[in-house]
Amino acid sequence: MPVVPPAPARTLVRAQLANSVGDGVFLVTSALYFTGPVGLSPGQVGLGLTLGWAVGVLVGVPAGQLADRWGARRTAVLLAAGTGASVAAFLAVGRPTTFVLVACLYAACQTGLAAARQAALAHLVEPARRTEVRARLQAVANGGLALGAALGGLALAAQTAAAYRLVLGLDVVAFGVAAALLARLPQAGPTAGPVVAGPRLAVLRDRPYALLTALNAVMMLYLPLLSLVLPLWVARRTAAPAWLAAAVLALNTVAVLLWQVRVARGVTDPDGAVRALRRAGLLMVGACAVLATSSAATGPWLAAAVLLVGAAAQVAAEMAHGAGAWQLSFDLAPDGRHGQYQGFFGTGVPLARMLGPVLLTTLVVDGGPAGWLAFGALYAAAAWAMGPTTRWAQRSRAATAEPACAAGRAVPVP
Known part of the structure; x- marks a missing residue:
């Protein structure tokens, strides 16, 4: 198998960094935002996120199948943009039912994005380097989470609705950047290899x-x-x-x-x-x-x-x-x-x-x-x-x- 130039791996790493900064912001601020300015109870937030991740479990395989059939690059771009859109939708929720629906969309896009990104890695990186590149993604993810958590900490210090909305807006931007970076990948999917019978x-x-x-x-x-x-x-x-x-x-x-x-x-x-x-x-x-x-x-x-x-x-x-x-x-x-x-x-x-x-x-x-x-x-x-x-x-x-x-x-x- 010919060695793929390292540019796709670098692009995946940069997209992962943007993705992880957004995740860090969300993890640190979301619970207090939903139970504070939004007015939901902790039980409602817990139930909504649990149902959301349950949907995420079901979405992984269909999202991966879409990446195989439609192309990992296009699927990853779509789902990164969808994650950003779902975070933007969180800024507009005010009722428990709406929160649950948006949480399901958020978890589905997040889980599907992970599958599509892994498929792109498998298609674009030679087998001998896949685990090393995946490890780089994990290392960068931790750094991005730390940076996002620090940004979220500013909202926690301010404890105002405007501060929470500002940093969650940064989360939306981060996933937009991730989508733009993923769009720069070479085609990864049906044209990059055989489809198994x-x-x-x-x-x-x-x-x-x-x-x-x-x-x-x-x-x-x-x-x-x-x-x-x-x-x-x-x-x-x-x-x-x-x-x-x-x-x-x-x-x-x-x-x-x-x-x-x-x-x-x-x-x-x-x-x-x-x-x-x-x-x-x-x-x-x-x-x-x-x-x-x-x-x-x-x-x-x-x-x-x-x-x-x-x-x-x-x-x-x-x-x-x-x-x-x-x-x-x-x-x-x-x-x-x-x-x-x-x-x-x-x-x-x-x-x-x-x-x-x-x-x-x-x-x-x-x-x-x-x-x-x-x-x-x-x-x-x-x-x-x-x-x-x-x-x-x-x-x-x-x-x-x-x-x-x-x-x-x-x-x-x-």
Whole structure:
């Protein structure tokens, strides 16, 4: 396969930066904007966002299928613009029903955009560099989130409706910039590679890949740990100062910025991916064990030190998990179907956003140290199971490819 010039990768990174700045603004300010100037109750906001991410789970595969058929570039541009439009619509909501509808549009566009962007990456970047480029996107995403959060913090400091609307307007602009950057990509889709024969939504019949996706969704449950669970744990269960939760989030952001690409460079094939995922499982068990002991630490500084050690192990697990999961998601998807396969694999993110907060606050904040250990065991079990499931997927593809190659025809997806 010819080496694609690095320009598409740079364009994807720049678009991701703009996208992430907008996300950072939204994450920091949206809850207080909706419960303040808009006048919704916390329960209404929670219900609306939960329903929205439920729609996001359903949209991933159809959006990926659209990227395969219509072109990843055009699909990504459309969905980036749609995300910006949905944020603009949030500025006009005033009733719970309208909020729910806009939240569903927002989550659908966000989930679909992620699938289309992954499909564009798969089409435009040679296989040997896909995981490295995906790691760059993740590193830039963390930096963009931090910058967006800082901008959102200005609105939090002002605490006025005008300030909230101003920074959310910046979110709209950020997604407009992302759409303009994505429009500069080369064509990525049907004309960039063959369309594999077989059922239209073949990924839904691919049992090994479906199991990989489910296991990855379990591992993705860590997403609300730093933003929700750890702040509550620090405040309710430890002697550490409350601001330490912000320090842990900053540590995570800086670590991913500095080391995610380096971690990903060591993962270049399915075997390396499985090793990285098993390493992630062990690291998460260690992180959860350390975090569990923080409640017993006497004195604020000792508790803070224990929490920082646990957070360091957690971010190491996060980076190893990312590298391994990305490699498998690309390697085990057939050419011509990267959109729908990436869309399906990416459903772990909206699932974690929808289910993770309730599950982990109940398990960890209410359950105490035993809850941390239970989550670590669950994560490690999913990580270990990735190995046998990957081998099953490889056997399935080999068994399907042999008769197809002998017959000289396209390979259908199992």
